[in-house]
Amino acid sequence: VMTKKRNEQGHLMIGNIDAVRLAEQYQTPMFAYDVGMIRQKARAFKNAFAQTGIDHQVAYASKAFSCIAMVQLAHEEGLSLDVVSGGELYTAIQAGFPMENVHFNGNNKSRQEIREALQAGIGCFVVDNFHELALLEAECNNLQTQTSIILRITPGIEGTTHSYISTGGEDSKFGFDLFTGQAEAAVVQSLSVSSIRLQGLHFHIGSQLFETSVLTEAIATLYRHIEHWRASHGFIPEVINAGGGFGISYTKHDEPLEPKTFVEAIVHSIREESDRYHLPLPEVWVEPGRSIVGEAGTTLYTLGSQKEIEHVRHYVSVDGGMTDNIRPALYGARYEAELANRVKKQEEKAYAIAGKACESGDMLMYDLPLPMVESGDLLAVFSTGAYGYAMASNYNRLPRPSVVFIENDAHQLVVERESYADLVRNDRFLGKKIK
Ligand code: LLP
Numbered sequence: 001v002m003t004k005k006r007n008e009q010g011h012l013m014i015g016n017i018d019a020v021r022l023a024e025q026y027q028t029p030m031f032a033y034d035v036g037m038i039r040q041k042a043r044a045f046k047n048a049f050a051q052t053g054i055d056h057q058v059a060y061a062s063k064a065f066s067c068i069a070m071v072q073l074a075h076e077e078g079l080s081l082d083v084v085s086g087g088e089l090y091t092a093i094q095a096g097f098p099m100e101n102v103h104f105n106g107n108n109k110s111r112q113e114i115r116e117a118l119q120a121g122i123g124c125f126v127v128d129n130f131h132e133l134a135l136l137e138a139e140c141n142n143l144q145t146q147t148s149i150i151l152r153i154t155p156g157i158e159g160t161t162h163s164y165i166s167t168g169g170e171d172s173k174f175g176f177d178l179f180t181g182q183a184e185a186a187v188v189q190s191l192s193v194s195s196i197r198l199q200g201l202h203f204h205i206g207s208q209l210f211e212t213s214v215l216t217e218a219i220a221t222l223y224r225h226i227e228h229w230r231a232s233h234g235f236i237p238e239v240i241n242a243g244g245g246f247g248i249s250y251t252k253h254d255e256p257l258e259p260k261t262f263v264e265a266i267v268h269s270i271r272e273e274s275d276r277y278h279l280p281l282p283e284v285w286v287e288p289g290r291s292i293v294g295e296a297g298t299t300l301y302t303l304g305s306q307k308e309i310e311h312v313r314h315y316v317s318v319d320g321g322m323t324d325n326i327r328p329a330l331y332g333a334r335y336e337a338e339l340a341n342r343v344k345k346q347e348e349k350a351y352a353i354a355g356k357a358c359e360s361g362d363m364l365m366y367d368l369p370l371p372m373v374e375s376g377d378l379l380a381v382f383s384t385g386a387y388g389y390a391m392a393s394n395y396n397r398l399p400r401p402s403v404v405f406i407e408n409d410a411h412q413l414v415v416e417r418e419s420y421a422d423l424v425r426n427d428r429f430l431g432k433k434i435k
Contacts, residue, residue, distance in 0.1 A: 006343060010343035011340065012380050014032045014298055015036060015406035015407060016406075019380060020340065022406075023300050023378050025411075026413065028300050028320075029302075030299070031297055031402070032299075032411075033293070033296050033405050034296045034297075034406055035073065035405050035406060035407035036407055036408070038292060038385075039073075041296070042077035045058045045288060046058055048260040048262075049267070049284070054270075054271075054283070056285065057080045057101070057285040057286075058078075058285075058286055059286070060079045061244045061287045061289030061290075062081055062083055062289070063082075063084050063289055064387055064390060065297070065385060065386060069095075069415075070414070071091055071095035071097050072096075072097075074097075080103060080123070080285075082102075082105055082126075082244075082287045083102055083105070085113065086110070086116050089113070089117055089120065100121065101123055102120075103123060103241075103285075104126060105287070106128065107129065107175075109125075109135070111135050114135050115139050115142075115143070118147060124199065125148070125149045127152065128174060128175055130186065133186065133189060133190065133193075140193075140195035141195065146195045147196060149190060150201055150239055151176055151183065151190060151198070151201055152174060152202045152203065152204070153178055154174060154176060155203050155205070156170045157217055157221065174204070175202075175203070178222070178225055184225070187233060187235050191234075191235060198235070199237070200240055201226070202241035202285075203241070205245060209246060212265035215266055219242070223276070230277075236279060236280065237282050239283045239285055240270055240284055241287065242285070243287050244287040245288075245290075246259060246262050246290070247290075247291070248295050248383065250294075250334055251334050256291075259288070259291060263286070267284055270284055289386060294385045295382075298380050298381065299324060299325065301320055301379045302378060303376065304319060305375065306373070315352045317353075317354045317355070317356055318355060318364065320401060321354065321356055321357050321364060322355050322361070323357055323393050325381070325392075327388070335382065335383060336381075337364075338379075338382075339370060340379065341377055344370070346372055349369065350368065350369055351368050352367065353365040356398070357395055359395075389403055394423060399418035399420065400415075400418045
């Protein structure tokens with residue numbers, strides 16, 4: 001986590017904009033994204049690939065944060081797009097994103113979602129299981145169309161990360177297992193369907209990774225099977241998709257690798273394995289989500305009530321919490337935060353930052369050092385750009401916050417705060433109104 005920029009008044013700056021002004025204009029809680037930082041991350045991946053000289057696609061995993069403006073931004077930066085639902089696909093369509101650069105992931109795509117994607121002319125399905133393969137064949141027949149796929153392979157390798165976001169191990173709900181022969185059966189079946197073009201293979205080990213070894217290990221494991229599938233079935237992958245999961249910095253204890261380090265390790269390993277088995281070099285795809293948007297996002301909250309339990313804890317509550325950031329409650333995730341409206345002048349003490357939802361577990365942090373706080377102070381929580389807004393809920397009927405994009409001296413609302421009317425929009429009266 002870099003040192004944060006402050007202006008002469010001691011206010012936190014996001015891009016070139018005073019966070020206090022943002023909070024005044026857009027109200028809190030709000031998400032503020034530094035667009036320059038998103039562009040920088042996207043370019044870091046693109047440039048790293050360009051330097052290797054390999055054909056590639058960098059698909060932004062829109063599950064990390066999807067809205068029309070974000071999809072537009074991904075397109076501006078030359079990224080492809082990974083979607084995992086009809087809703088993310090719809091967002092991409094509304095944004096005008098070129099469908100041939102969209103990939104559809106997910107372990108339970110519905111028939112309806114598959115049809116929508118085919119009708120939209122999606123570039124590629126990342127097929128997860130046999131049920132999907134059958135649905136896809138049926139829908140291709142119905143629509144008299146063809147499609148490209150890659151198969152999601154589960155290599156049986158665990159990423160060292162939280163178990164909820166580790167996906168590549170042997171006991172995983174995702175993908176075709178290598179070690180049970182499922183993957184080979186999927187290759188054979190895919191090759192036999194004339195409306196389906198099997199382009200290649202996909203794996204995703206897990207999220208928030210801090211090492212390249214699990215990726216290169218997965219590549220080596222995969223290639224041992226590819227060698228066999230070429231000999232037995234004549235299958236040669238044109239694409240290897242190494243997934244996403246590149247770790248970012250939430251606190252000063254995190255030491256993330258550069259995108260370049262991941263890209264170089266992946267490309268190097270795929271080159272080496274292709275050479276080893278005399279296979280043509282495939283295109284290499286990756287699907288970063290968190291590492292594109294995570295560090296670029298800051299949440300601004302206003303502090304409200306306090307409760308001090310002497311010698312135990314000093315609680316101070318924010319005007320959001322688990323409804324806009326479930327990660328501390330769900331994964332025990334840690335964050336860093338500072339007051340945005342003033343610099344510390346006094347000695348600091350540890351505060352427990354509570355959310356406003358009716359739930360004891362709705363805590364953002366347990367020991368955040370801050371100068372003596374007052375209600376009305378503005379709290380900035382950093383690195384909330386991924387899986388914050390995306391996982392937001394209306395628990396307690398709290399409206400979802402606004403999202404603002406900041407670039408240099410300009411700021412722009414990209415997602416409006418939900419209104420109370422939005423909250424009851426889909427509700428229907430039970431018989432007649434009460435009055
Ligand atoms: N590709 C696949 C197949 C995935 O399953 C994921 C994430 C990604 C790419 C993108 O991973 P990223 O680069 O964003 O780490 N809600 C959790 C994260 C869930 C990740 C699910 N899959 C969190 O807040 O940590």
